[in-house]
Amino acid sequence: MIKTVDVGLMANHLSAHKAVISRLELYVNNVQSTQISTILQKQIAIMKNHVQVMNQLLDPKQVTVTLPPIPNGGGQMQKALANTTIEMSDKDIAVDAHFTASSMAKENFNSSENMKNPQVKKMHSGMALQQSTIAEMYEQLMSQMGWMNQPNASIQDQTATITPLNMIPNQAMQNGNQTINQQNPMN
Numbered sequence: 001m002i003k004t005v006d007v008g009l010m011a012n013h014l015s016a017h018k019a020v021i022s023r024l025e026l027y028v029n030n031v032q033s034t035q036i037s038t039i040l041q042k043q044i045a046i047m048k049n050h051v052q053v054m055n056q057l058l059d060p061k062q063v064t065v066t067l068p069p070i071p072n073g074g075g076q077m078q079k080a081l082a083n084t085t086i087e088m089s090d091k092d093i094a095v096d097a098h099f100t101a102s103s104m105a106k107e108n109f110n111s112s113e114n115m116k117n118p119q120v121k122k123m124h125s126g127m128a129l130q131q132s133t134i135a136e137m138y139e140q141l142m143s144q145m146g147w148m149n150q151p152n153a154s155i156q157d158q159t160a161t162i163t164p165l166n167m168i169p170n171q172a173m174q175n176g177n178q179t180i181n182q183q184n185p186m187n
Contacts, residue, residue, distance in 0.1 A: 002057065003116040010054045010120070013111065017051050020100060026086060027097060033090045035141055038073070040097060043134045045071045047104075050127050057120050065119060067126040070133060091147045098138035105131035 021044055028040045049068045056065045088096075105128045112124035142148040 001060075002120060006115045006117050006120045007058065009111045009115060010058060013107070014051060014054055016107075017047050017054075020104070021047050021051075024097060024100070027088075027093045030086050030088065031090055031093050033094075036090055036094050036097075039134065039137045039141065040093075042071055042137070043097060043101060046127075046130045046134065050130075053123055053127070057117075057123060065123060067123050067130075070130055091142075091145070094138055094142055094145075094147065098135055098142065101131045101135035101138065105129075105135060 024040055024044050024047070028037055028044070031037050031040065046068075053065055053067055056062045108124045108128035108131060112121045112128065115121040115124060139148065
């Protein structure tokens with residue numbers, strides 16, 4: 001039996017997945033880069049798998065549910081011939097799809113931490129890892145394309161940031177008439 005909190009979290013996820021899948025399919029139909037299209041198709045496939053898994057988890061007749069892996073290749077999704085076009089560059093599509101995957105990973109992980117049913121919890125942790133993997137694919141591609149600029153810190157900046165544990169002050173806290181000494185167990 002699944003707890004109410006699990007059902008509520010999955011209900012929120014299911015409605016979000018439908019909208020996100022629609023947006024990603026719109027991107028597939030408008031992106032020029034085959035590399036971005038391939039990642040988008042993987043992202044769409046795992047999100048559709050996630051919907052199926054959540055529906056199976058919600059089905060009281062289901063006993064065991066497994067999370068399919070991320071597909072190896074891009075799907076054979078055909079581009080729609082619809083007149084729907086968007087004014088977005090491939091870079092903007094990749095950045096938005098990356099943000100979406102990263103956000104979904106965090107949402108799935110945070111939700112799994114609040115879920116009570118062990119199988120539901122495990123499936124959502126797996127979904128988080130899959131979304132994180134998709135986000136990493138976008139990061140690699142954007143880095144190759146020169147679309148990500150994450151400057152390196154200088155050695156001086158890095159070493160100036162280091163705070164040795166023995167430099168963290170031990171403070172005595174007072175609670176009413178009681179004094180509590182916080183000892184640093186690492187000293």
